[in-house]
Amino acid sequence: MTPGSGSGPMKDCEYSQISTHSSSSPMESPHKKKKPAPKRKWEVFPGRNKFFCNGRIMMARQTGVFYLTLVLILVTSGLFFAFDCPYLSENITPAIPAIGGILFFFVMGTLLRTSFSDPGVLPRATPDEAADLERQIGNTEDIANGSSSGGYRPPPRTKEVIINGQTVKLKYCFTCKIFRPPRASHCSLCDNCVERFDHHCPWVGNCVGKRNYRFFYMFILSLSFLTVFIFAFVITHVILRSQQTGFLNALKDSPASVLEAVVCFFSVWSIVGLSGFHTYLISSNQTTNEDIKGSWSNKRGKENYNPYSYGNIFTNCCAALCGPLSPSLIDRRGFIQPDTPQLAGPSNGITMYGATQSQSNMAAATPLLQSEPSITSEELPLPGKTTISGPCATLTLGQPTPPSSMPNLTSDSGLTDMIPLKEEHEGHQFLTPEEAPSPPGMLPSGSPIIHSHTMHVLSLASQDSLHEDSVRGLVKLSSV
Template sequence: MTPGGGGPMKDCEYSQISTHSSSPMESPHKKKKIAARRKWEVFPGRNKFFCNGRIMMARQTGVFYLTLVLILVTSGLFFAFDCPYLAVKITPAIPVVGGILFFFVMGTLLRTSFSDPGVLPRATPDEAADLERQIGNAEDIANGTSSGGYRPPPRTREVIINGQTVKLKYCFTCKIFRPPRASHCSLCDNCVERFDHHCPWVGNCVGKRNYRFFYMFILSLSFLTVFIFAFVITHVILRSQQTGFLNALKDSPASVLEAVVCFFSVWSIVGLSGFHTYLISSNQTTNEDIKGSWSNKRGKENYNPYSYGNIITNCCAALCGPISPSLIDRRGFIQPDTPQPAAPTNGITMYGATQSQSNMVRGQRQHGEAACHHGQSLGPGFSQESWGRIYAAQAL
């Protein structure tokens, strides 16, 4: 597995277009073939990729490995030292149920950690320049002026979703107006659709495409932790009835370690599961709940436009709906005639640099119109008004 990071992305290279006919003395066999590169190799965000782009994680994954160690060690000790005794003294179903819970926990954890959480593609330089020109022209018309100086675009736009006004914020790094419920993760340096939070324990952002797996992970982990803790205590009690409490602890020191780990973990895990159950039942995200986006304190008319008004419907929408496809196509090949998003400087791209990029692109376009056609893809930075219409219609 070869990890790949977020390197700088190149603009259209018009120097590759030959402006003179090749000499008859030139041999076609001497031309070097340029190997096709995949998009994950030049991805601008701060992510790591494995298995040729199939696995996508955050760059900081140390806490994720700690999560794996805690689950594997605690479960391994339980199956090795407690289950043989409990299967004989109580029932063989105990290791079977424990094994099912363990594999479900590991499956949902890896699915959450290794998947695209819903990253939104960044605007290409052409798309960003076109968007800024549109906003600048709209401002001039609204103000009745047409100043020649360059002004940065406004930071917000407003759309109506189910009768509630929702503001779309402009991302200075990705050069897009973020769709509703999206936010920019400062750790991964990506705009994530229906952003919930960045979870270091799973080593990834939690968003639209992996939230259900995150919820199933913490819920199943709660059951596994309670299950192990309860039967470890049962194991110690049964042994203490035969040989005494101190001798039982000496005979099974692994049970003591398991009980300590589970005791200090169960409160936070169960509490986190309960909190996200509340969020799912009200169709909110952690980001919205922390900010108080739909709190009654902001006004009597402030309400959550994404809630269906029914707990069961909200839960079904969050857990049972179809998973949207990834928008970044990280395993796709880079086409030489496709403009690539510009890499940010220190995580934030200022508008002065954007203006110089747009001037450069405008000059290049005069000499290489055949190599780079802007506006071919209707990405999130190019057709911004459509975001509001799409989300208003679907009420996501």
């Protein structure tokens, strides 16, 4: 519109229309609130662990020694491939660097697989599960102790199960609020219960348990071969060079060989010894934790024989190294499921407490749509009233009970005209749906009830002019 066209009132009218259209109602927010992004379970994990790559990598919190392991392997292998392999490949065989490369990649792969995986952490009990378990434990201890005495401390919380004829105690974990399965233990460094717990290894930066023990064993075994391989061929390189140019000149020509020999010499004993120890554990189907505590004996005839051993070295090795890998129980990359919000009540001014929507629908529509001899309904508060005194009474002849959300309507007119009733000698009942004609616009008996409040029933009944007086009385009473 141009400034010279139209009159003043017209401009005001248009201005008010634009202003009303642009203003937002008080019930609507001008900016929609963004829903918070769902969190993954690793972000709120209760244990002392570190996660990387969106929860795909799981490690212990203390990883300094793990980085030292990486540096030692990478530096020693790198020096070997850079200073020794060219001479050995030229003077002996090209297979030496090829075999060394295969061993190196196998060592690195098993190390990272051991360090970055879930060792078999057991999920902690939810608050409801913990409360229920505490209640069961309390009842059991009260029964065992008789009456709860003042200064008496209950015995340790344990359960006993029988595995292959051997009694095994399941201990209660006060941190995770669970009874630990057999062979499980709580790691104090990671603050987790680990299934088939072997030990916490700082060199790999993780616990060693059911899900990564085979990779740990293959790591130390392959590392033993790599260490022996590097040490042997470093010595061979130095000897061959010393035969040509002398020992001192050989050291000057390849100074890295000295460093490699020193590192391998001091580490080969511990690595090879550790590999032999775990080979013994696998052959007897034991864990480091059980062996240190002396839990089981290898002799079958003794009382504390190992119930987990198959009695055969080959079978024990196959069970530990070739069995199926169990899935992770903590689902660290799964999303946290928020609590399901409760459905809001109807927004027609009538607030409902203590009853579901279906119950309120049934209470409102039953007198007009049901053919039951007696009914009850939930108490629903009305505007201006706190409670209803009691449930509906038994239906009698000529006196149908009004909806539970309204007062008694027998003193006013005419609700009896809406549904004709029939007298019977044995009792008073509504007519069957075939015998009682339904008013226009009402649902037939047996159809699903979808109305959310009584006023909707009134709007249906108001379509029939024959019930005008009854509807007027209902509306009058409902406004009280």
